[in-house]
Amino acid sequence: MPKRRITQADVAAMAGVSQATVSFVLNDRLPAGVRLSAETRQRVLDAIRITGYSANPVAQRLAGGRNQIIGVFTYEATFPGGGRDFYGPFLVGIEHAAEQLGIDILLFTSARVVEGRRRLTRDGWQRLGIADGCLLLGQHEDRSELQHLLDTNYPFAFIGKRSSEGGRLPYVGADYTGATRRVVERLVGLGHRRIGYVGALGTDQPTTDRWEGYRDALRDAGLGARLVPEEEPDEIVTAVVEQGLTAVVLSPERDPEELHDALGRHGLDVPRDVSVLLLGQPHHRLRRPQEWSGYAIPREEMGARALLLLSRLVAGDDVGDEELHRLLECTEVTGGTVGPPASQRAPTGTDGSLVP
Amino acid sequence: MPKRRITQADVAAMAGVSQATVSFVLNDRLPAGVRLSAETRQRVLDAIRITGYSANPVAQRLAGGRNQIIGVFTYEATFPGGGRDFYGPFLVGIEHAAEQLGIDILLFTSARVVEGRRRLTRDGWQRLGIADGCLLLGQHEDRSELQHLLDTNYPFAFIGKRSSEGGRLPYVGADYTGATRRVVERLVGLGHRRIGYVGALGTDQPTTDRWEGYRDALRDAGLGARLVPEEEPDEIVTAVVEQGLTAVVLSPERDPEELHDALGRHGLDVPRDVSVLLLGQPHHRLRRPQEWSGYAIPREEMGARALLLLSRLVAGDDVGDEELHRLLECTEVTGGTVGPPASQRAPTGTDGSLVP
DNA sequence: ACAAGACGATTATGCGCATTATTATCGCGC
DNA sequence: GCGCGATAATAATGCGCATAATCGTCTTGT
Numbered sequence: 141m142p143k144r145r146i147t148q149a150d151v152a153a154m155a156g157v158s159q160a161t162v163s164f165v166l167n168d169r170l171p172a173g174v175r176l177s178a179e180t181r182q183r184v185l186d187a188i189r190i191t192g193y194s195a196n197p198v199a200q201r202l203a204g205g206r207n208q209i210i211g212v213f214t215y216e217a218t219f220p221g222g223g224r225d226f227y228g229p230f231l232v233g234i235e236h237a238a239e240q241l242g243i244d245i246l247l248f249t250s251a252r253v254v255e256g257r258r259r260l261t262r263d264g265w266q267r268l269g270i271a272d273g274c275l276l277l278g279q280h281e282d283r284s285e286l287q288h289l290l291d292t293n294y295p296f297a298f299i300g301k302r303s304s305e306g307g308r309l310p311y312v313g314a315d316y317t318g319a320t321r322r323v324v325e326r327l328v329g330l331g332h333r334r335i336g337y338v339g340a341l342g343t344d345q346p347t348t349d350r351w352e353g354y355r356d357a358l359r360d361a362g363l364g365a366r367l368v369p370e371e372e373p374d375e376i377v378t379a380v381v382e383q384g385l386t387a388v389v390l391s392p393e394r395d396p397e398e399l400h401d402a403l404g405r406h407g408l409d410v411p412r413d414v415s416v417l418l419l420g421q422p423h424h425r426l427r428r429p430q431e432w433s434g435y436a437i438p439r440e441e442m443g444a445r446a447l448l449l450l451s452r453l454v455a456g457d458d459v460g461d462e463e464l465h466r467l468l469e470c471t472e473v474t475g476g477t478v479g480p481p482a483s484q485r486a487p488t489g490t491d492g493s494l495v496p
Numbered sequence: 497m498p499k500r501r502i503t504q505a506d507v508a509a510m511a512g513v514s515q516a517t518v519s520f521v522l523n524d525r526l527p528a529g530v531r532l533s534a535e536t537r538q539r540v541l542d543a544i545r546i547t548g549y550s551a552n553p554v555a556q557r558l559a560g561g562r563n564q565i566i567g568v569f570t571y572e573a574t575f576p577g578g579g580r581d582f583y584g585p586f587l588v589g590i591e592h593a594a595e596q597l598g599i600d601i602l603l604f605t606s607a608r609v610v611e612g613r614r615r616l617t618r619d620g621w622q623r624l625g626i627a628d629g630c631l632l633l634g635q636h637e638d639r640s641e642l643q644h645l646l647d648t649n650y651p652f653a654f655i656g657k658r659s660s661e662g663g664r665l666p667y668v669g670a671d672y673t674g675a676t677r678r679v680v681e682r683l684v685g686l687g688h689r690r691i692g693y694v695g696a697l698g699t700d701q702p703t704t705d706r707w708e709g710y711r712d713a714l715r716d717a718g719l720g721a722r723l724v725p726e727e728e729p730d731e732i733v734t735a736v737v738e739q740g741l742t743a744v745v746l747s748p749e750r751d752p753e754e755l756h757d758a759l760g761r762h763g764l765d766v767p768r769d770v771s772v773l774l775l776g777q778p779h780h781r782l783r784r785p786q787e788w789s790g791y792a793i794p795r796e797e798m799g800a801r802a803l804l805l806l807s808r809l810v811a812g813d814d815v816g817d818e819e820l821h822r823l824l825e826c827t828e829v830t831g832g833t834v835g836p837p838a839s840q841r842a843p844t845g846t847d848g849s850l851v852p
Numbered sequence: 853a854c855a856a857g858a859c860g861a862t863t864a865t866g867c868g869c870a871t872t873a874t875t876a877t878c879g880c881g882c
Numbered sequence: 883g884c885g886c887g888a889t890a891a892t893a894a895t896g897c898g899c900a901t902a903a904t905c906g907t908c909t910t911g912t
Contacts, residue, residue, distance in 0.1 A: 148898070158861075159898085160861090160864095161861070163899065167900075171902070172902095173902090174862095175861075176860070177860065177861085192618045196558075196897090196899075197625075198625065198626055198897085198898080199897070199898030199900095200899060200900080201554045202868070202869090202897085202898080203899040203900045204866090204899085204900060204901080205899070205900055217591060219584060219588040219591050228584060231574075232576070235573060238606065239573075244604055244605055244606045244623060245605050246600060246603075247594075247600060247601040247602075250597075250598045250600045253595065262548045266501060266551070267553055267600060269552065269553075270554055428785060429783050501868095503867095505868080515892095516869095516871080516872095516894095517892080519868095520870095527871060529873085529874095530891075531888090531889060532890070533891085536890080551869075552869075554867085555867070555868030555897095556870080557869090558898070559869040559870045559871080560896090561869070561871095853912100854912090855911095856909100856911085856912105857910080858908080858909075858910090859906100860906090862906090863904070864903075864904085865900100867900090870895100870896095871894100872893105873895090874894085875891085875893085876892090877890085878888085878890100880888100881885095882883105882884095
């Protein structure tokens with residue numbers, strides 16, 4: 141139980157070699173022009189074993205080496221509390237992979253919050269340097285930050301698809317477009333002809349991807365897209381009634397139970413009168429055991445694979461393009477909120493919101 | 497957007513002083529025998545502002561300083577997945593406090609897992625050194641680890657009461673004993689006379705504390721403690737029937753819904769026939785909206801206060817005993833699983849499990 | 853017998869900071 | 883005109899490691 145921690149110098153003394161030699165053995169990589177005999181190498185290894193040496197990650201990092209720490213930066217609070225837990229599942233996957241790889245996770249909880257959202261400001265950048273690389277989670281659009289990341293050559297990877305910056309951003313995403321397309325096709329296959337999309341039409345990647353899948357699936361079926369703007373639940377129900385929608389797909393930011401209740405208040409049953417599909421796990425905590433039909437984003441796997449990708453980037457392996465921009469499949473959730481259309485229902489209002 | 501990060505040397509050059517002077521100004525603390533003029537100080541501060549300097553945490557730490565990183569060590573997986581999320585609420589609190597204090601959180605996810613539980617082995621100790629101090633969560637009993645913590649003088653704090661090591665372990669805990677006592681008193685006040693304790697009687701602190709509160713409350717009411725060993729739900733129901741229990745308090749490790757179902761199968765309604773109290777938030781994910789009566793452990797606040805405590809320890813403030821060993825109150829949860837006893841029910845079997 | 857490699861290491865340096873030891877300049881009394 | 887305390891700073895050192903530059907000592911060919 142030594143008071144002072146054991147350093148490479150201690151190991152070196154025991155093995156009768158220089159500190160540099162110990163470093164070479166540890167890193168198992170000889171700089172050009174340096175050679176070690178097998179015997180010396182073994183002596184060093186023995187000394188390492190006997191002393192129980194383990195590297196000081198701080199010194200390692202300062203000297204320009206790797207320290208097996210990966211940063212995780214979330215643009216919103218990592219653990220929001222109040223039952224809403226968006227990042228949790230990603231962290232489950234990240235932790236799992238980290239454990240396998242022997243990596244510690246650094247959460248940048250100190251980053252300045254500007255306008256309700258964390259920022260990588262100057263001191264943020266500085267702090268990134270603690271870790272070998274960094275995973276980025278959450279919505280954000282700041283070009284200068286991305287640019288900085290790219291041209292400092294600091295290893296990083298996004299969790300969630302990022303198609304900006306000319307495809308130079310490494311990420312592990314989920315195939316929202318394909319998953320949305322498939323569930324909509326399923327609705328079409330069941331006989332639905334008037335299928336609405338409930339959600340805000342933002343410019344963020346998940347939203348645009350979902351909308352694309354929705355729109356294309358309908359287009360291929362010869363049907364029109366119908367955007368139900370994200371409004372009060374009752375207004376949504378009004379739109380459903382007026383347009384005679386027999387099914388809606390729901391952006392996961394919206395509380396599905398709220399909509400369910402509103403439909404109920406207007407005498408519409410799910411799924412008898414209206415089928416409801418959830419485009420991803422709901423961000424709200426559900427209060428009822430009801431299983432919602434739709435698809436699930438493989439968040440744990442995304443986290444794990446992103447860490448794997450990043451660790452390869454850190455190691456300097458050159459990774460192929462398909463590895464740098466991986467899209468994982470979402471899994472369909474059968475649930476109980478989808479059924480065949482109630483054929484008798486017809487629109488009571490205009491087709492105003494029909495989107496070409 | 498400088499390629500190389502700005503160092504104290506850069507700031508020093510701009511201000512026309514030495515690097516050491518910059519360090520003095522930054523730390524706002526002059527070592528004995530060093531003096532700075534107000535004017536020099538101001539020049540340095542200006543240079544810091546202009547250059548946007550921010551300290552390199554790695555170098556800071558290597559040089560023996562603080563780096564505003566706090567480690568979090570969990571003896572089990574931090575994010576277990578599968579819906580069970582025990583540490584989550586603590587982390588919410590920790591993160592919140594960390595954000596306030598400008599502190600980053602380092603999760604020691606790399607710690608070796610031995611026998612299903614993380615260990616602070618030699619390399620674990622080494623890695624702790626990255627952070628200024630460390631929060632410890634989860635059950636564990638390894639004396640040598642605790643001893644090491646104590647005599648290396650490394651700042652740390654437990655989340656959860658730790659009365660071992662002669663009260664030298666700093667912690668922020670929850671008052672299980674008091675909370676359990678109060679809910680049992682509430683049952684007694686409602687007229688219950690045969691109240692069982694369902695759960696394993698381990699040696700861990702939470703369990704012994706809960707049992708103590710339960711036992712004392714009954715003793716003060718002139719009643720006997722009745723331990724219902726943690727068994728299959730149906731066996732528990734049998735014990736309830738045989739002993740004529742009108743209420744049980746439930747250790748949170750046990751799935752309350754499972755017990756609820758078993759009671760139902762035997763024709764016993766909650767709370768009409770049996771009142772059920774939960775001694776803390778259930779560790780299982782609940783599948784029904786049912787609100788369980790009992791009490792809630794203030795996990796978020798525990799996390800936050802533990803971080804606050806630790807940051808004071810790191811700063812070297814001397815903290816009083818009551819701050820070093822703080823017990824937070826649990827909040828009572830009214831819920832719907834408690835009612836007056838069904839007076840007609842009487843024991844069908846013996847009083848075998850009565851504990852004096 | 854002697855230069856030219858091959859072999860097997862070592863020494864030196866710096867990362868960015870905190871901290872200790874040291875220096876330089878002035879004013880003042882005697 | 884010289885020592886001495888006060889003032890205001892700087893130079894030097896080390897944290898533990900990675901890495902570049904360097905240095906012996908053999909062996910071999912001629």
